[in-house]
Amino acid sequence: MPTRRALLLAPLLAPVAARAEAPFPDRPIRLVIPFTPGGTNDIVGRLVTEGMARRLGQPFVIENRGGAGGMLGAEVVAKAAPDGYTILLGGSGSLTITSLVHARVPYDVATGFAPIGLMGQGPNVIVVQPSLPVTSLRELQALARRADPPLAYASPGVGSTGHAAGAMIAQALDVEMTHIPYRGTGPALNDMLAGRVQVFTNALAPMQPHIQSGALRAIAIAGRARSAAMPDLPTTGEQGFPQIEAATWFGLLATGGTPPERVAILHRALNATLAEPEVRRRLLEGGVEVEPSGSPEAFARFFAEDRARWAPVVRRAEMRVE
Known part of the structure; x- marks a missing residue:
């Protein structure tokens, strides 16, 4: 026979269990694009999340939050609830370079985000x-x-x-x-x-x-591979300067601390979208060559390595924005 304590606790625990078992996502997801509408970031973000929305069964609400080289939009995501419902379209400029050159960054770039996946790079x-x-x-x-x-x-x-x-x-x-x-x-x-x-x-x-x-x-x-748009133009590495690598990359990141299982769901939806021939074609037309990451962990390593590569360049050039 159940105890009196168990009978009293059962109604209280039931809603918690129901919430824990709710599928993700069960409501719209907010995508913060840290630049004004109309640019490459905006085009890439809207195109990719259209495909992700079909797979996840929930729409994406786009929020353009420009300013401070992408830092204002990134701050919104870094300080959001870590539940996977607020994600960032990040990139080499808005995350890597900005975090290195600004004297005051309102978040920890290493822990404030949970990398989801790389979308591609614009040579x-x-x-x-x-x-x-x-x-x-x-x-x-x-x-x-x-x-x-x-x-x-x-x-x-x-x-x-x-x-x-x-x-x-x-x-x-x-x-x-x-x-x-x-x-x-x-x-x-x-x-x-x-x-x-x-x-x-x-x-x-x-x-x-x-x-x-x-x-x-x-x-x-200025990249590791020749561009499909200009296949006859050699890379910096082919000319003897492999240290010159300055491709612009685009990726999705959630708030730091987002449950790994939710990050994995978003990653699968992203990569499935990037596998669509029409999406790949439209991204290439916009100057972005699709380069999905094999896992969120692989994208996290890419992000860390990119920042480590730029840090000495910024220090030596004494680049600083107060």
Whole structure:
């Protein structure tokens, strides 16, 4: 016979057990995109979560939270309830570079997030002014060593991925180059096209029309593999500078402390979506080459290694945003 205590506790424990057994997800999931609408991050996030929503049976509510190089949106996720219902579209700029260059970061980048999975990488291309007599990194190195005044490289702003990439190139080539920051990719690209700066490293997609027209000259893909969009352009590694690696990556992360079983569910939905030929095609058109991670743990390692690779570059270049 059950005891009086067991009979009294049973009604109290029943709701707890029911909640514990509820399937995940059983309500909409919020995706925080740490940039304003319309850019590559926004396009990638909306496309991928459409496919994930079909598989999970719940819609995704998109919240664009721009500001501070992605830090404001990342903070929302880092401080959310660790239940898997608030996730972040993170990337090399908004998480890796931002966490290294800002003097005050309102979260611990190593523990504030639970990596779900990598979506892909957008290869960055190194371009120069066509007036420069260089077609390779070795030729750029030789020219930069005798340039007086130093060659200038553009970036979308102080503390941006482009700023860090330019510093990485100068360090790897062992040359001096002057950093010219702009307020975004558009103004930087405009001054490149006008001939006011000589070197620029950025995502391939917005650069490709100008490369094809001859307004800019591409000299290297700053990644481990050649780009499917420009298969004849050699990588930095092929040219003897494997330390120059500046691809822009995109991935999903939940709040730190999210139960691993929920992270695993989101990871499976993400990878199944990335396996769709139409999704892969549309991502490639947007300049992102699909590169899913085998597990959340594999993505966590990728994230840690990416940050460790950029940290000495940022320190040596004395990049700091107060």
